[in-house]
Amino acid sequence: EAGVTQFPSHSVIEKGQTVTLRCDPISGHDNLYWYRRVMGKEIKFLLHFVKESKQDESGMPNNRFLAERTGGTYSTLKVQPAELEDSGVYFCASSQEAWRDLAKNIQYFGAGTRLSVL
């Protein structure tokens, strides 16, 4: 069974450009999460989808970030326009169980996309 896959693995762009990150969750997982790790800091939650609906987007830093999950399958995270402080590693995770069932809710993570904004 394929795990969570993320594309691209590394992206280098200039300040002001647009970048789109993609995440393919494990097949059958309704819950999809985005996290980000800025260099030297903790991995921080960005948002949570249940199928195609945004359950929680409290961690999104500002309106330059747009996440979508059309059809409840893969998700994209667009940064437009990118700023220097957006550099970091963006992780995607998915889980099968309802997030409220915390004892069973295991989030499976992808390898991440390293974004470098120059």
Place this chain on the structure above:
Amino acid sequence: AQSVTQLGSHVSVSEGALVLLRCNYSSSVPPYLFWYVQYPNQGLQLLLKYTSAATLVKGINGFEAEFKKSETSFHLTKPSAHMSDAAEYFCAVSEGDKIIFGKGTRLHILP
């Protein structure tokens, strides 16, 4: 809001020696706690999790962690380090639908 503190951003141990990675959490209610590991060029992998059952939790690759409520700690241990254990380890706590991570500890194994 909950938080997780990992003591030591880098820890070095000799091959065959005890591995001890420290983690303290802040929570007003019994939390669900996790240890994740990230090997080079790979995703975060769940090592083990505590969900209020047994306080001593056994995980993969010989790792285990003990939940100590009185100390608000969830330290990760392995009796004998192997070269393949070199990685970055993250302690984490659940908060609603999200996971709150510590800053991570990079484990170096000395030959």
